[in-house]
Amino acid sequence: EAPVDPKNPKAGKWSFKPRGRLQIDTASVSAPSSIGSKSLGLASEFRRAYLGVEGTIPGNFGYRIEADIANSTIDPTDVYMNYTGIKNVVITLGQHKPFESMEDTESDLFTSFMERGSFNTAFGFERRLGLSAQYQKGMILAQVGVFTDNVTDLNTDSDNSYSIDGRFALQPRLLGGQMHIGGSAHYHDLNEGYATVRYRARPFTHTTDVRFVDTKAISALSETNYGLELAWTGGPLHFTAESQWMEVNRPGGIADPTFNGGYAEAGLFLTKGDTLPYRMNEGAPGRIKPKNPVEKGGLGAVQANLRYDWLDLNDAGVVGGRQQLVGASLLWVPTDYVRFLLDYGHLWVNDAAVLAGTDRSYNADVVGMRAQFDF
Amino acid sequence: EAPVDPKNPKAGKWSFKPRGRLQIDTASVSAPSSIGSKSLGLASEFRRAYLGVEGTIPGNFGYRIEADIANSTIDPTDVYMNYTGIKNVVITLGQHKPFESMEDTESDLFTSFMERGSFNTAFGFERRLGLSAQYQKGMILAQVGVFTDNVTDLNTDSDNSYSIDGRFALQPRLLGGQMHIGGSAHYHDLNEGYATVRYRARPFTHTTDVRFVDTKAISALSETNYGLELAWTGGPLHFTAESQWMEVNRPGGIADPTFNGGYAEAGLFLTKGDTLPYRMNEGAPGRIKPKNPVEKGGLGAVQANLRYDWLDLNDAGVVGGRQQLVGASLLWVPTDYVRFLLDYGHLWVNDAAVLAGTDRSYNADVVGMRAQFDF
Amino acid sequence: EAPVDPKNPKAGKWSFKPRGRLQIDTASVSAPSSIGSKSLGLASEFRRAYLGVEGTIPGNFGYRIEADIANSTIDPTDVYMNYTGIKNVVITLGQHKPFESMEDTESDLFTSFMERGSFNTAFGFERRLGLSAQYQKGMILAQVGVFTDNVTDLNTDSDNSYSIDGRFALQPRLLGGQMHIGGSAHYHDLNEGYATVRYRARPFTHTTDVRFVDTKAISALSETNYGLELAWTGGPLHFTAESQWMEVNRPGGIADPTFNGGYAEAGLFLTKGDTLPYRMNEGAPGRIKPKNPVEKGGLGAVQANLRYDWLDLNDAGVVGGRQQLVGASLLWVPTDYVRFLLDYGHLWVNDAAVLAGTDRSYNADVVGMRAQFDF
Incomplete structure (x- = not known):
């Protein structure tokens, strides 16, 4: 045999x-000038x-x-x-993504906005060294793995953390489109006598290093997080939504906070015949392939997207701040492997970690552009 | 359409x-021993x-x-x-060269000496992130772009500088060879309340980090530079010459200095039938392709070159020093993509930034060798 | 011609x-807990x-x-x-290995254990920039070169060291297998008025940065080292053994120590028809190519290996410690370019540089696993 x-x-x-x-990328953050950072301009x-x-x-x-x-x-x-x-199974050893969320699993080449939902970076999702198995057959997708740290962090000669990560999705055809109902659960043991975690997020663009919301370093023993995922794509339309909860197990008698974030998005192609593909073996949206690309004399694909995104880093005595965003984006995909993206976001921040004068609550606007290719 | x-x-x-x-590269600088640097030997x-x-x-x-x-x-x-x-046009987005000079545009694979004319490094020419357009048709070459910083510098989270850069060349056939008459102009806004610039050059070899001439950091708001370019190549001969002026706009009432550098070069192939090619779409010399390469039983191409190079970093109260060089080089190109180079230079330095005992004026000799391939 | x-x-x-x-790699060092390092666990x-x-x-x-x-x-x-x-000759210019030993010349893809014999790392063998010539014809292999520092070290702007390195091997067919009798000699001038060397080795795994044996930095002018090599491979069996002596020329009247290390190894394939290949043009073992790889429905090759390894860093007043190891490894090579390796080692350490409480003599156990591919 x-x-x-x-x-x-x-x-x-x-x-x-x-x-x-x-x-x-080129982007600019328009925030109260009393913040006084060189980092928020163009x-x-x-x-x-x-x-x-x-x-x-x-x-x-x-x-x-x-x-x-x-x-x-x-x-x-x-x-x-x-x-x-093994049929329908992929076993992976090395540094890869620990199946943290639908949008984290989705390639950054394909996201509808320049940055993923703010909980993805806030909660520290990153590729880590691990061993995983994935099963996908028909509408079923199951992913499970054990992981340690990111290889860069493994270079520091200390105890390695470890995690157990699982993600599951049902992917039926529904209402003439592709449906996705999923969820994930994660346990991450920091494996140090006394370690810290830090949750924070940039304001909708990576060009600045300022984070309006930021828990700063807080002591922790382990993290437990779980998420829910929902998506539908069909014809020119798509909808996606996720939410994730991050529970921090803190040492001694300190209360354990649970932080939460998520987003809901809707998108529409303005060009005829285009659609947002879905990858069954990833459980996430895929590459837009314009029906009439420029190399055949067409215009490429043009897509407009709207998103509401929230992140709440206040809980159990930790005041990291709350951030809400309404964003709009316009994508132009002239050919399969080239993409231009313009996005705009309006942010509401409360209990901010960065003060505007003496004010902890303020608004900001962000405009960004991206040019992208891949092969 | x-x-x-x-x-x-x-x-x-x-x-x-x-x-x-x-x-x-292997090289050695022979300078007064009273300089006392470990960096000048072999x-x-x-x-x-x-x-x-x-x-x-x-x-x-x-x-x-x-x-x-x-x-x-x-x-x-x-x-x-x-x-x-678009016909005859190339539009480029990303990190590339801002058309600073003829020799800076020329690939470092093709230069007649191990290092370019000293003004090229002294004035801080480097690739930067920008958007440019180039038009070339027949004897006309025009290049123009807007640029910000080098991507490595963009990682520091401060205000980005910006520049507008243009270069123009006429490239007629003349006297049985290829002529080049060109010029470039550049405005670079440092875009910081208070920034500094520094101009300096190594002594004809990159193996040492000692710079005899060096303005040290001087306060600046912006830079304006412009250059003139001349070249002719035909049969076994070629001539090239450039000069560039760098004007520093300094803050407040401080006088604005203008620094100057340049070179003139002549070259001759010792092997029959070889010539220095010229690239119309770059406005600069190209790759030497031996008429009788070693893979066909030939000797490859052998070329001898002479160069006079000057750099004057003294002006308006800034005393960075003056450096003059007479250099000779011998190239052996056994096959298109392999090259060996031997060069020698004699340097005269005045008002040097590095003292030889108490002496600010001295001479130095530099010998260098390079082995090179590319694909 | x-x-x-x-x-x-x-x-x-x-x-x-x-x-x-x-x-x-994943590995764990089990040593006296009184050492108290975070670095020795899994x-x-x-x-x-x-x-x-x-x-x-x-x-x-x-x-x-x-x-x-x-x-x-x-x-x-x-x-x-x-x-x-040139027939039978390879001339190499650039960064490559200075022919330090048989196992150092052997690719790390092919070694029988996760790490090479401890003298190889203890004595600081590394690739360096140099010019070398190699002659191999029939059973004769001769390698000689002049080298300076590793290119990373060449970035520091100080005097460059230089070395002369030679290695010679006879490679006859013997007893139905391939024999290797070799030796190498090396002179390395540090070329600094006052420089230091440091010899140390990890305990049989690279996952920890703790070194039980370590001379710490000692002043030195130059190093002279020489080694002996012996190997035989035929049918399912192979034997290899090496020893190397490192003599440090110290400044002034300080006594010159000679440190020594080496190993002896035997291996046996458990799968029928497999053998350890030998590369004549490297003078070292090569790639295992399973007779029945998994892609043809076979099991791949399985090999068991035993090794004794010693390192003595005590001499002439320097007390760096002594380390002995008995190791066993199991290799599974499912297909030519994929390999899994499990190894175990027991270490005896005397005069250790790292104290276990007040104890300088103790034992340790190491278990490691590797998954590997290459192309």
């Missing part, structure tokens, strides 16, 4: 594909500049090695090997 | 090309070690992502996307 | 091959994550540019150009 699936044509094959992506940056490779190795093995050089440093992103020899 | 040029065969095509270069280094990719994307888009790893860090070099769908 | 060998089909050819490797890391390219250029030139990104930094590994136009 051979461990190799004879129906898998990749079993005996080598393949090799270079990978790259570039996102060039600013530009490489949001991401990835280079890497992926491929397959005979015996149903595969790999990806990729890194982000946007900050003039090397930040390893997906760096793993996998095994696809 | 399709935005895609039907005569452009790349409009609907993907292409992918890996890029790399390695320059291994030293070796990787001058450049680039790895990257470039290619095209359907819809007349193109890209390049490349970085220098020679210093055991990641220094992004050309990282951009471009659009070639 | 053409300098190009007409029998060398690569003389006029371009080639390009991407390179990559990933080693994911820990994981990317041991190596290489990306690079190699190829040939017309005219019998070749190149390799590769770097390790495992530590979220860029560490250039092999970065060189070479020339193969």
Whole structure:
């Protein structure tokens, strides 16, 4: 009995594909001038500049090695090997995403706004070194893994943290479109006698390092978080919504806070025949492929999106602040692998960690642009 | 009306090309021993070690992502996307060169000496993030762009500088060869309440970090620089010359200095049939392709070059020093993508920033060797 | 008379091959708890994550540019150009290994244990910038080169060290297998008025930064080291053994110590028909290619190995400690380019540099696992 699936044509094959992506961002945050930061004006940056490779190795093995050089440093992103020899199952070992949410699982190449929902960064989602298994057959998707730290953090010679992470989704066809109902649950043991966590989020753009909401470092033993996911895409329309709760287990008699965030989004293609694809094996939206791309004389795809996003970092004595956002974005996808994005957001901040004079409650506006390609 | 040029065969095509270069340098500076630096003796280094990719994307888009790893860090070099769908025009967005001079535009793979004319480094020319357009048709070349900082500097969370940069060249056939008459002009606003600039140059080799001439940090609001370019190449001969003026707009009542540098070069091939190519779409010399390369049993190309180079960093109360150089180089190009280079320079320094005992005026000699390949 | 060998089909050819490797390690050191380090428990890391390219250029030139990104930094590994136009000879210029030992020359992809013999790291073997020539014909292998520092160290602007390095091996067929009898000798001038060296080794795993044996920094002018190498591989069996002596030339009247280390190893394939290959042009073991790999329905190759390893850093007044190890490893090679490795070691340490309470002599146990692929 051979461990190799004879129906898998990749079993005996080598393949090799270079990978790259570039996102060039320009954005400006308009906030009360009494904040007095040099960081909130018009600013530009490489949001991401990835280079890497992926491929397959005979015996149903595969790999990806990729890194982000946007900050003039090397930040390893997906760096793993996998095994696809069991039907409907992918086993992955190395640095990859711990299935934290629908939007975190979705590639940053495909999101409807320049940044993901603010809870994704606030709660510290990142790729980490781990071993995971994924099962997908028909409308069922199940992902589970054990993870330790991000490889950059593993370089510090201390005790490694560990986590158990699971995500599940039902993906039926519904009302002439694709439905997604999902959820995830996570337990992360910091594995240090006395450790800290910090939750914070930028104001809808990565070009600034100012965070209006920020719990600052708080003592912690472990984190438990869980999320709910909902999506539907069909024809020119799509809807997505998520919410996630992060519970911090604090040492001794300190009360354990639970922080919450989430978003709800709706999108509409203005160009005829275009739709937002869905990836069954990721449980998340995929790449927009314009029906009439510019290389065939068309205009490409144009999509408008609206989003409400909230993040509440106040609980059990911790006052990290509350942030709400209403955002609008306009995407132009001239061809499958090139994208331009304009977005605008209005923010309401309460109990802010950054004072505007003596004021902890204020509004801000953010305008951003992105040019992007990948291969 | 399709935005895609039907005569452009790349409009609907993907292409992918890996890029790399390695320059291994050994050099020695012979200067008065009273300078007492450990850095001036025989030293070796990787001058450049680039790895990257470039290619095209359907819809007349193109890209390049490349970085220098020679210093055991990641220094992004050309990282951009471009659009070639308009006839004779290239639009580029990302990090690229702001058309500072003829020799700065020329690839470092092709220069006649190990280092470019000293004003190029002294005046801080570097790739920066920007948006530019280039028009070239027949003998006309025009380049114009708006730029902000180098992406590495953009990581610091402060106000971004911006500049407007333009370069123009006439490129007629003349006297049986290729003529180049050009110029460039640049305005760079540092966009900080109180910023500094610093102009300095190494002594004809990059292996040392000692700079005999150096203005040290001086307060500045903005920079205006402009340059003149002249070149002719035909048969075994070529001549190139440039000069550039850098005017510093200093705050308050401080006088605004103008610094100047330049060079004049002549070269001669010793091997029959070889010539220095010229690139119309860059307005600069190109790759030497030996008529009789070693892979066909030939010797490759051998070229001898002479250069006079000057840099004057004394003006309006700033005493950065004056440096003059007479240099000679010998190139051996066994095959198109491999090159060996030996160069020698004699330097005269006045008002030096580095003292030899109590002496601010002295001479130095520099000998250097380079082995290089690229793909 | 053409300098190009007409029998060398690569003389006029371009080639390009991407390179990559990933080693994911998990290990635990069980040592006296009185040592009190957070670094000795269960820990994981990317041991190596290489990306690079190699190829040939017309005219019998070749190149390799590769770097390790495992530590979220860029560490250039092999970065060189070479020339193969002289029969049986390879001339290499750039950063490569200075032929320090058999196991140091062997790729880390092929070693029988997760780490090489402890003298290899203790004595500071690393790739350095140099020019070398290698001759191999039939059973004769001779390697000689001059080297300066590692390119990362060359970035510091001080006097460069230099070394002369030679290695020689006889590689006859013997007793139905492949024999290797070799030796190497090295002189390394630190080329500084007053420099230091430091010899130390991790306890059989790279996941910890604790070194039980460590000379700490000692003043030195130069190093002279020499080694002996012995190996035999045939059928399912192989034996390897090496020893190396490192003599430190210390300034003034300080006595010159000689440190010593080495190992002896035996291995046996448990799967039928498998053997440990030997590379004549490297003078070291090569890649295991399972006779029945998983992609053909087989089990792959399974090999068991035993090793005794010693390191003595006590001499002439320097007390760096003594470390002995008995190790066992089990390799599973499902297909040529994928490998899983489990190893165990028991360590005896005397005169340790790290105290267990007040004790300088103690034992430790190490268990480690590796998953690896390369292309």
